[in-house]
Each structure stands twice: as structure tokens, then as C-alpha cells.
Amino acid sequence: MIREISVEEALNNPRLRWVDVRSPGEFAEATVPWAVNVPLFDDEERARVGTCYKQQGREKAIQLGVRIVSPKIPSLLEQVEEATQGGEPLIFCWRGGMRSKAVATFLDLADRPVYRLAGGYRAYRQYVVSRLESYDLRARLIVLHGLTGVGKTDILKRLSREGVPVLDLEEMAGHRGSAFGTLGEIRPRNQKMFDSLLFHTLERFKDEPYLFMEAESKRIGRVLMPDFLEEAKTAGIPVIVEASFDVRVSRILETYLRGETDPDRLQQQVAGAVSRIERRLPPDVRKELALRIGERDWRRVVEILLEKYYDPRYLYSQEKVEGEAIHLNADDLEAAVEACKEIWNRLRRRTATDIPV
Template sequence: MFEDVYYKDVRKNKDVVFIDVRSPSEYEESTIPGAVNVPLFNDEERAEVGTTYKKVGREQAKELGLQIASRKLPDLISQIRKYADERKPVIFCWRGGMRSKSVATVADLMGIPCYRLIGGYRQYRSDVVERLGNYELKARLVTLHGMTGVGKTEILGLLHAAGEPVIDLEALAGHRGSTFGHLGMKPNNQRLFESLVVEELERLQNQPYIIMEAESKRIGRVNLPDFLLEKRNEGIHFMLHAPLHIRIERILKQYLVGTDDFHEKVSQSFRAIEKKLSPQNRSLAWQYIEERQYADFVGLLLVHYYDPRYKHSLQKYDVSFIQVDSTDLFACAKTIKEWIYENLFARPSFVK
């Protein structure tokens, strides 16, 4: 017989795999990070069962659900075997009810040892809210500042690859934070973002410091936890600088110029901010877009929109900045790492 477990009892177990048996749209909206979707019902079937429950009754809905599910059981079991491999499945639905119980029961009958998650995704979500609300961040935050295009994200990647404790909030949000920040990315909602933030913070909980990029309260569709913003102000702050032409090159590379729908998406996004520019610059920007002169378009926005806004936003920081040239990304990452080891740990630099 399958075993009922709480998320806290298995969340650090690397020998399990979470199986979300909710419908594809439920899974797409938010799930447990790392979970795979093996839906008992598709979206249309789920709606049909729900309508039957409301209009006819519980028993008739259960009967309809059984008819639909029975046809799928061989494929469901095959998928669970594939995803489980050498791991033990943790099966969950919305609240640990009939869907997860049915799948877990059949999996057990077919010789697949498994768990069922008590309370389902709803209880998991409550746990995330509680963990985030009571989280005590002990690590010191090292924050990278700089105008758009100086390479903050790239440097975070280099530091992460070098084994440094890094949290990339934009990657967790699925958004770069600007009007064009969704291009080439898939924005996450608040629930999934909070789940990912909690997992990352707990992964780094024993680190003496965490490196991150300076972000506003809101990134795309999500809001940062207040404690993270408050802790940031007490930390260490690096200000990165790079020439305008370097910044333009990095932005064009990062935002996937050349994709089929790039022109359309840039046009749509620009409409949201075009009135913030003078009539002359607005007209020139549209000319650059229509002529596909994206380098000139980016340069205009940096000089006349993003840079002024960034300089204004710096006024809220009552901190000292360590100035670093980020023209050479590798040299910049090395400088930051050396400063951290020399000043936080008072050790000679050993960075190669």
C-alpha cells in the first residue's frame, strides 16, 4: 500500500520524484519545483467532471471520472515508470484527494512503490507561504548594480559557474524586469516564484554571503519578499560600468535579436513606454524599429529613457558603492570574487 507523507518529510530526499496528476492548466499555472505532469484528466475532462458534480451529484461525478480514467491507466502507469526510473514517486493533486489516491493505488497495485502527498499542492503552497514569512536570512547580501547592459546577469552566471553562492532573481521570475524583460523568457507567477525563491534560499542557507542583482520590488509579474529588500540594504554593493557600445551589444545578444517574432514583440513593448520620450525621440525610435536598426533603437532608449530612470532610482540607496569596470566580464567577476575574499574573510586572494 502507498504511504501518505508530508512535503517536509520528502522535500530534501533526492531519491524521490514529484508526480503532479492535476490537469495541464493547473500544472502550468503553478506546481512544486521539479515536479512532472502526469494528468489523470485533461482540462476538458476535468471541467466535465466538475460540471457533473455541481449539476448532478458527487456519485455521478465519481462514476464519470472512473470511466474517463480507466481508459488511461496503462499510459499513466507507463509514464510514472519512465519518470520514476530509480526514484520513488510522490504523487499529488490539488488537496490530496481522489485524483492522487486513485493514481497512487493503481501504481501500488502495479508494483510501483510510491508516496501520496498529504494535503496535495494546496498544503504545499501553505507551507511555502509559512516558510517564506518566517524566513531568517543570515547570509550577507552582495548586490550588483549598474545600468542596463553592463553585464550583471552574465557576471552572476560566471560567479555561479565558479562555485560562488548566487541567486538569480530574474531567472526565477522568468523576466528581466524592464518593459522588454519578457522577450525570450517565460514569466512565472507569484506562487511559482515564491516556491523557487524558498528553494534557492534554503539551498544557500549555510553560506556566509549570497550574490544577487539589484532589483526593484517588482520583477515582471512577481514581487520580491520584503525581507530580501531590507537585508540587501545592509549588505555590500558593487556598481558596474561599461561603455555604451558594449552595453548595446550585450542587450542585443541577450534579447534574442533575429528570432521570427522579435520585431513584433519589440513594437508591442515599445508602445507601453513611447509617451515617456519626447516627440522627436519617439519618432526616431519608431523609425529605427521599422528599419530594423535595433542597435540604434537600443542606444536611444538607454540614453533617453533607461539611464535617466536608473540614475534617479539610485537616490533611494544610502550606501557606499564599490566601483568596478565590467567591460571585460571575466575580469569583473574575478575582481568581485577577490574583493569578497580579501575583505569578508581577510585572506590573501587565491582567485586565478
């Protein structure tokens, strides 16, 4: 039996295993974060059916789709079975149309209990956007400020691994928050995926009184932070993370150059990143950067960028929170993480005993 279910009902049913039957290209662009892709059509097949629909009409497109799909049915059923072990399949496509109906019908004919998402991915996207527009953030944010390279992202990731609630917005956005934000092993995400990851993370931590977050700007790579979160950041508890200049340079080199095995490509990427900000640099600085990039002297490139571009900009914004902030040295990341955990635990203890923070 095929059971149609709303987005809210689906999100509250932990036994469901979400199966996105759209094409791989659609899935790669945006989907439900934990969904598995079992495409009814691959990208080329989807394009063929779409062209047929436009040129010959709905009936001919359906006939073509049936011819394409028929040999795949046993494989589709096996893929869904493998993807949903221990749960029940929830099938969805773009708007709850023919693709999800077809796969759900195949499963039903095989006597497999199956759910179908009403309205498809479009309904899910509308649900997430609506919830974020009116989100009630009850937690107070502990906001990590600090110059580039002090280790804010590393601290957040280590806190998260130890079970401390963290909003890692750079991870959600697939960006590291600078002109060099896409260098290295990182894949930029679009607004749809960012919104989904943010919403579900907030829901997971909705009963937590305090969350850690980095002091990101409104725009993070390709995405925008919602207004309510930016307001909560401003009203949060500021922690200024500090580290020595040499330590910061070394961390930046490790972060951005890790895993890069093509020196020529790296050189092109660095040159391209510098070109996006060079109009804000004096001519003599641009000249030296070009020279150092040509020599592939990455340490000196980083030193120049910190001294002449990033540090002056961040120091200006940091002055706004200096007076009321907690200062934290992060030359030793493990010690910094322990200090953050102590801050978090102290605040939670005060909340538990109703002592104002």
C-alpha cells in the same frame, strides 16, 4: 502500501520523486519546481468531469472519471515508473484528493511502494508562503548595481556556473527587469512559481555567509520580491558594475534579439514595449523612436532608449550607493567574474577569521 506524508517530511526525504497528477494546464501554471507531470486527466477531460460534477453530482462525475481513466492505467503506471527511477514516487494533486488517491491506489495494487502528499499542492504552497513570510536570511547580500546592459545578469549566470551562490531573481521571475523584459527566449512566471524557486534556492544556500544578487526593484515582471529580501538588498554590500556605452548597446541587442527569426513579430514586440513607456518621453524622442522602429534600426532604438530613458533613471537611483560601493569594470566579462569571485572569497576569509567586514 500507501504512506501519507507531510510537506516538511517530503522535503526532507531525498529519495522521493515528486509526481504531479494534475492536468497539464494546472501543472503549467504552478507546481513544485522539480516535479514531473503524469496527469490523470488531460485538460479537456478534467473540464468534462468538472462539468459533470456541477450538473449531475459527485457520483456521476466519479463514474465518468472511472470510464476515462480505466484504459489509461497501464500507461500511467509506466509513466510513473519512468519518472521515478532511482527513487520512490510521491503522488500529489491539488489538495490531496481523489486524483492522487486513485494513482497511489493503482501503484499500490501493482505492489509499488508509494507516498501521497497530505494536503496536495495547496499544502505545499501554504508551506512555502508561511516560510517566506518569516524567513531568517542569515547571509549578507553582495548586490550588483549598474546601468542597463553592463552585464549584471551575465555575471550572475557565470558565477552560478562556477559554484558561487547566486540569487538570480530575473531567472526565477522569467523577466529581465525592464519594459522589454519578456522579449526573446524567456517565459514569464507567476508569483507561485517565483516563491517556490526563491524559497528552495535560499534553503540550498542557507549555510552560505554571502550571496550575490542584482539590485532588482520590488516588482520584477509579474512578481513581487518579499520584504525581507528587499531589506537585505538595501543593507547589502553594493558593487557598481560599469561598461562602455557601445559594449552595453551590443549586449542588449544580443540579449533581447537572440534567436528571434520573425522580423515582423520582433517589430511589433518592440513597438509594444516602447508604447508602455512612451508617455515618459518627450514628443521629439517618441517621434524618432517611431521612425527607427519603422526602419528596424535596432541599434539606434537601443541607443535612444538608454540615453533618454534608462540611464537617467538608473543614475538617479545609483547615486544613493555611490559613496560606499565597490566599482567593477565589465567590458571584459571574464575579468569581471574573476573580480566578483575575489570579492566573495575575500569576504568569506574575513568572516572565517572573525574580522569585521
